[in-house]
Amino acid sequence: MRKVELLAPAGDLNRCKTAIRFGADAVYIGGQSFSLRSRASNFTIEDIKEACAYAKQYGSEIHVTVNMIPHEEDFEGLETYLKTLEEIGVKAIIVASVSIMEIARRVAPSLEIHCSTQMSITNAETANYLKEELGVDRVVLARECTLENVKKITKNTSIQTEAFIHGGMCVNYSGRCTLSNRMTLRDANRGGCAQSCRWEYRLFDKDTELTKENQWFTMGSRDLCAANELEELIHAGVYSFKIEGRMKTEYYVASIVSAYRHLIDRILEGTPLSKEEVVEFRKEILKGENRSVCNGLYTNDRLENSLILHTNSDQDVNHDFIGKVDRYKENTNSFTLKVRNVVKVGDTLEVLSPHQENRIFQVEWIKDKDGAFMEECKNPMRLIEIPIPFEVAEEDIVRRYRP
Numbered sequence: 001m002r003k004v005e006l007l008a009p010a011g012d013l014n015r016c017k018t019a020i021r022f023g024a025d026a027v028y029i030g031g032q033s034f035s036l037r038s039r040a041s042n043f044t045i046e047d048i049k050e051a052c053a054y055a056k057q058y059g060s061e062i063h064v065t066v067n068m069i070p071h072e073e074d075f076e077g078l079e080t081y082l083k084t085l086e087e088i089g090v091k092a093i094i095v096a097s098v099s100i101m102e103i104a105r106r107v108a109p110s111l112e113i114h115c116s117t118q119m120s121i122t123n124a125e126t127a128n129y130l131k132e133e134l135g136v137d138r139v140v141l142a143r144e145c146t147l148e149n150v151k152k153i154t155k156n157t158s159i160q161t162e163a164f165i166h167g168g169m170c171v172n173y174s175g176r177c178t179l180s181n182r183m184t185l186r187d188a189n190r191g192g193c194a195q196s197c198r199w200e201y202r203l204f205d206k207d208t209e210l211t212k213e214n215q216w217f218t219m220g221s222r223d224l225c226a227a228n229e230l231e232e233l234i235h236a237g238v239y240s241f242k243i244e245g246r247m248k249t250e251y252y253v254a255s256i257v258s259a260y261r262h263l264i265d266r267i268l269e270g271t272p273l274s275k276e277e278v279v280e281f282r283k284e285i286l287k288g289e290n291r292s293v294c295n296g297l298y299t300n301d302r303l304e305n306s307l308i309l310h311t312n313s314d315q316d317v318n319h320d321f322i323g324k325v326d327r328y329k330e331n332t333n334s335f336t337l338k339v340r341n342v343v344k345v346g347d348t349l350e351v352l353s354p355h356q357e358n359r360i361f362q363v364e365w366i367k368d369k370d371g372a373f374m375e376e377c378k379n380p381m382r383l384i385e386i387p388i389p390f391e392v393a394e395e396d397i398v399r400r401y402r403p
């Protein structure tokens, strides 16, 4: 079976390296200019250069978002920026504006151009036009496409298609929402979305409130999880599978990328997945989530399945991330752990190592850095020592085990 691409998000260099180690074929990042998600901790040119060099070591690639909708005053410095991206080894730019495509083709011809989901590409005619007339290399399909739409577009175009498989959704048409602009004067298409759809709303009929206090509602969408649809999408010929979330944590990036890596590799083995296997893979993916999920618009989930109708029902803080391996000590069969969340003697923990099945162990004892035994550690970033019955490596992720 042909190769496909798992495309992961990263908000900084550390998360970028984590995504690559855990199996991302490519990572998309934002520079400090011309990108949406202005609140994501965006990359300097030096960071992008380092990301490209790191990616190269692993046979991975870096894509850079240049996906703002530019107004007249937004072009200054763009040509130099694009030339620099080309020089330092960026593979592709993700673009939402025809003017930026034209400029990129002229000044940085070896950069691939991927049309952003902000362009709302929902049919093969548009995809073919963009390839033939503007020479783009890939289209990121609109998140508003159904599974059947994606299959049909991919079949009827020779350009690479990319589809979202996981992460946040806009409740409005992506890139065509001005809620944030109007309510906060922050332009959603120039990196400033205040996620106004997720705020709490009250309903009035003139001066009479129709909602009671516990009925206030939001209009946000649940996140997408396309684990159930992935096999069909791969067989349909979609080339790239995108995880959303440049503002997500390192733990989220590691666990979601690792779980989808295993699922994609299993699909590429060729034999069809059983229903039970899909359920298990989906369960594994959702261990890294802290928000409720739905199938997005792939299967036209009903309103109550796809919207976050009530506040506080959607988001829990995920305390499963226990920490990262600092060092493995072969002579004592133990490792030092950089702690993130509380860990106690007797806890069952799980180690996520790149390209390996997850492994489980029980905490038999904990020592502080001076060798004193302790029952538990609650202090983030503290270094502690724990015995382990198998070898681990620096930067492996340790989380609470949930069967």
Ligand code: SF4
Pocket (backbone or CB within 6 Å): 169, 170, 171, 172, 174, 175, 177, 178, 179, 180, 188, 193, 194, 195, 196, 197, 198
């Ligand atoms: S307010 Fe909500 S729907 Fe609108 S752009 Fe922002 S996230 Fe998307």
